[in-house]
Amino acid sequence: NVMGPYFAFCAVVDGIQYKTGLGQNKKESRSNAAKLALDELLQLDEPEPRMIEPS
Secondary structure, X not given: OXXXXXXXXXXXXXXXXXXXXXXXXXXXXXXXXXXXHHHHHHHHHOOOOOOOOOO
């Protein structure tokens, strides 16, 4: 099984570099990088889950 070429793309937002997206072509790698960056950005916006104690 021979691996073909793959492409890597890294999203940078406000100077912050996010995880690298890989793909079999440039479009796929850019899309994967954007999804990884978006996932990380959305996690930053969500508050930490905390347990509510019964009163």
